[in-house]
């Protein structure tokens with residue numbers, strides 16, 4: 001079915017601004033219900049995809065006004081998009097959900113001083129200013145590396161924090177000593193070039209998993225790709241797009257379109273599922289922007305998740321056998337449901353000699369990370385995390401592979417909290433990079 005093309009804004013209301021056919025697509029069949037984690041938890045229609053779509057449509061029809069209860073419901077939704085995979089009517093829930101949150105923010109119905117402050121500092125502050133984000137990252141690194149974190153925990157100072165912040169503290173990711181620009185050259189050339197690609201280094205990924213970005217470059221080089229990593233790239237804007245900051249998401253998208261020389265690239269590569277899902281939609285984000293619409297379409301055609309790209313060009317199998325390694329694979333929602341990528345990461349893992357892939361029960365069920373859901377809805381997030389950890393442990397694998405920084409942080413925290421046998425969490429591309437390194441000793 002051809003998707004409706006987004007128009008330039010016609011009204012002030014994001015939901016009323018949608019092509020009406022998007023709102024009409026749901027035929028109330030209920031096939032999405034058993035796949036929706038919030039519905040399965042509460043059993044309430046309003047917590048289901050069908051119930052939420054009905055609320056959105058009522059607002060678009062002018063039968064309901066945007067209220068605090070509506071806003072709370074939109075933020076209780078994980079945005080995991082499991083309903084999209086299940087839906088036989090091809091309902092574009094991702095777009096509905098983004099517009100519903102954007103309207104919630106526009107009408108400011110969730111206005112609370114602490115919420116406003118956190119959003120101003122994060123979404124509108126550090127995540128729109130790469131230099132500031134890195135400065136904050138460096139401070140956090142010093143704090144962690146100097147052992148101050150442990151000192152603060154032992155001193156009981158954390159008890160002075162509000163309960164919500166105290167619960168979040170264990171989720172603080174380890175910041176890398178060196179960020180991506182210290183590990184990756186602006187241009188890196190393979191021995192024999194087959195392709196030229198651009199690399200998105202991300203924001204959270206850059207600070208906490210710059211090693212994964214380096215591994216991604218190594219794997220691309222080993223597969224004949226020259227890699228261009230522009231220094232002036234911005235956060236992709238997925239956090240903004242998924243959290244109601246639609247106009248800021250456009251600003252960030254334009255910055256990235258300016259940063260990459262698209263004509264000279266065969267593909268633009270991302271290794272973070274949440275980013276990829278958003279980056280592929282720059283075309284619809286900027287559809288009403290005369291200056292950027294064409295460029296955004298070219299961009300969306302060229303964006304590839306790293307596993308998707310490697311399978312497309314043919315993965316070179318590493319030549320050196322390794323000690324057997326039992327690996328299980330957790331599917332990040334925005335890779336499997338958001339981008340329909342399920343086979344490629346498995347193909348990548350199966351290409352590694354000595355690796356045994358053990359399938360995970362409910363591999364596509366959300367781990368509870370869901371962008372900043374673990375911050376905004378800690379109770380539900382923790383339930384999902386523990387459910388995921390139980391399934392991971394049941395595989396008896398020693399490594400969990402997953403392709404999204406948020407999932408990896410969430411799962412690592414869950415594994416530590418469950419106090420069982422140690423399991424390492426890695427991006428699939430890091431396992432492949434390690435296998436290539438074995439070739440050179």
Ligand code: SF4
Nearest residue numbers: 036077078080081083
């Ligand atoms: S995005 Fe996830 S939580 Fe939200 S309605 Fe769909 S399945 Fe349910």
Ligand code: SF4
Nearest residue numbers: 026027029030032087
């Ligand atoms: S599966 Fe699709 S059409 Fe059916 S109720 Fe859910 S969203 Fe509506």
